[in-house]
Amino acid sequence: MAAPLLLASLGEIYAERSGLLNPGLEGMMLFGAFGGFVVSQQTGSPWLGLLGAIVAAVLIGMIFAYLTVSLHADQVVTGVSLNLVALGLATFSYRLLYGVSTVPAMSAGFSRIKVPFLADIPVLGPVLFQQSFLVYLAYLLVPITAWSLWRTNWGLRLRACGESPLAALAEGVPVRRFRYVAMLLCGVLAGAAGAFLTLDQLNVYVEDITAGRGFIGLAIVIFGRWRPAGAALAALLFGAADALGLTLQVNGVKLSHNLLLMLPYVLTVIALVGMRGRAHIPAALGKPFRTE
C-alpha cells in the first residue's frame, strides 16, 4: 500500500533535490498508471506494462522539464496545469480505446513473488515478503537512492543544483542538464508508482485512480526531510492509514466509509502542520534558474 507513495516520493526527492518543485507528480503518476494499464492490457505482459507506464510518465516529466528549465516557467503552475492535461488526456484516451462499458477492461497484473523461507515468518512474513515485484523494487530503491545522492559524485552535484545553482554552475556543473536528468528519474519512478496502481493493487483503470496520491507523495518528501529513509518511514505511515481505512471497511467496522477514506488526507495535513523546520529544504527549490 505504501509502495506507490514511496516510489513517487523517491522520484520527487530526485527532482526536488535538484531544485525542481514538481506538483505534476500527480499527473505523472496518473498518466503512468494509464500508460501501464493500456500496454499491459494490450500485450498481456505486466513487464511491458511497467515499461509503458514509465514511458508515459517520463513524457509528462520531460514536458515539465522543458517548460520549467528551458522556458523558466513557474514550476507550481506548470505542474498543476500538466496534471489537468494528463488527467484529460488519460480519460479521453481511455474512453476512446475502451468505450464506456459495464465490464471494465482488465490489465495483466504482477503476480506475488514469495521470498522463500522469509515469507514463512508468521504475521510479518507474508506482509513483507510476499509482495509483487514493484514492492520489492520500492524497498530496494530506498538505499539505492540514498547511496546515489550522498555517496557519489553525481549525487553531490545534483544536490548542489538544488542548493545553490549559481555556485554549481561556476564549478562547471551543467545545472540544466542535471535538472532534466532528475526529472527523468522522477518520471521513471512516478511511472512505476502509477503502474503499481493499475497493475498490482487493482487491475483496472478508473478516472482519478491516483486520488491525490501524488500530492501525498509531495508531503512525504517534506515529511521525510528530503531523505529517502525519511520518505520510506513517512510512506509506510501514510500507506498504513490508507490500508487501515480499507481494512476497517472490509471488516465492517461501523465507521462511515467516508471518514475512513479521509484518513490519509487528514494525516497529511497533520504531518504538514507538525513540520516546522524548513532547515532541510534544498535552498533553491522552486526558483527558476536563469543564467542571464
Place this chain on the structure above:
Amino acid sequence: MNNSKRLLRLATGPVVAVAAAFAIGAILIAIAGVDPLVAYQALFLGAFGNKTALAETLIKAAPLTLAGLGIMFAFRTNTFNMGAEGQLYFGALATTVVALAFPGLPRVFLVPVLILAAALGGGLWAAIPAYLKATRGSSEIILTIMLNYVAVLFVGFLLQGPLQAPGTNTPVSPFIPANAQAPIIWGGTRLHASILLAVLVAIGAYVLLWHTPIGLKLRAVGDTPGTAKAVGIPVTRMVVLSMAISGALAGLAGMGEITGVHGRLLSGFSPGYGNTAIAVALVGKLNPVGVVLSGIFFAALRTGADTMQRWVAVPASLSYVLQGMVVLFVLAGEFMRDTTGLAARIKGAFGLGK
C-alpha cells in the same frame, strides 16, 4: 498605456493558446476518426447554438467565474490556493444548513444570510491553510489539496448521516425551501441569478484591486514582494486576507449550485468546478475581465463537449485535454516572451505593437 490597450495585450496570449490547443485537439479528433471541423461545429453549437445551450453555458460559467475570481485574488498575492473545490463544498454545505435551519425566513432576509453563510463557509476553509502558511510556512498547495478531499468526503459523510433526506438511501439532503432557491432570470431556461452575482463580483474585484488602498497592497504583495515588505505592508495579513476572499468566493460558487441548480445538497454536485476554476483564473491572466471571459470559455467547452459527444461520438473528455492545453500554452506563451520574442513578433504581425 491606456486600459483597453493593456487588456488587448493581455488577451493575445490566451487567444493564441486557444488556437494552438484547438489545433492539437483537431489532430486528436482526427485520430478518433471524426472530421475536426464537424466536431468543432458541434462543440460551438452545443455551447451557443440556441437559447438552451447559451443558458447552460452561462449556468456553468457562474461557478467557474466566481471561483476563478476567488483564485485570482489568492494568486495575486502569490498564494497558490488549490482548494477551491473544497471551499466550494463548504460554502454549499453552509448554504444548505442555513437554508434548512430557517425555512420561514422571508427571502429579503434569507438571501443575504445565505450569502454570508456561504462566504464564511468557504472563507473559513481557506483560512485554515492560510493561517498555517502564514505562521508555519507550510505549503498551501498541498494543504489546500488535501483539504479538498477532506471537504468532499466530509460532506459525503454528512449526507449519509445527519444531513440525509429522510426516506432515501442516496447521499442527498432535503430540498431547501423555495425562499432560498435562486430566481430564474431567463424564462424558459435554467439560468439563475448566480451569473449576475458573478458579474457583480467581477466588477467589485476590479474596483477593489485597482481603486482602493487595500487592493494596491494586495497586488503589491504579489507583484513586488520585496518592495511590499520594505514599505511595511503586512504581507502575512494580506496573504490571509486574499485566501479568505478566495475561499469566500468559492463558497459563493457553491451556494449558486445549490440554490440555483440542484435545490439541495448532493454528493458530487460539483463536476470539478473548483479545479477548473484554477485554469480559468490562469487563462484569464488574473484579471477580472479576463476571468469572466475565461469562465465563459471554459463553460462553453464543457457544455459543447457533451453535445459533441452526442452528435459525433468524440469523447467529452476532450474538453479536459483542450482545457489543460490552453493553460499550458498560456503559460508557455507568457515565458516565451522572455526568451524568443515570439509573442512580440506575433503581436507585431497583428499590428498591436509593443
